[in-house]
């Protein structure tokens with residue numbers, strides 16, 4: 030068995046790895062890629078976008094007073110608009126898979142919500 034025969038297989042394998050990873054990001058990766066521009070990596074919303082949109086601090090217990098997983102999931106699916114119909118938060122339905130949305134909802138709760 031000559032080693033060079035393996036090269037195309039190894040190359041194909043190396044190429045396929047990041048592709049399969051991109052097909053389903055975990056919650057932390059989704060948050061970093063899709064949410065942190067507005068909400069900040071730390072969830073506090075102290076970004077330029079966050080300040081402008083007056084985003085609530087996701088680490089504040091007050092924010093979580095009436096937030097449930099269902100509401101967060103709906104928020105991520107449907108996004109939010111102001112009274113004039115201008116988008117405030119992106120609707121991620123169709124942009125993220127259902128699995129990614131579930132994963133990011135779980136990530137947001139376990140990472141930012143105050144422990145009860």
Ligand code: HEC
Pocket residue numbers: 059060063064065066067068078082083084085092096101104105109110117118119121133134137
């Ligand atoms: C374009 C900026 C932007 C992006 C990107 C964004 N958000 Fe938001 N998010 C907002 C704004 C603005 C609000 C407040 C919504 C409102 O005014 O009704 C909000 C509200 C929320 C809330 C509810 C908190 C509250 O105000 O009661 C959650 C939870 C949330 N976002 C999670 C996420 C997650 C998870 C992602 C990524 C998948 C994400 N957001 C991406 C701007 C953004």
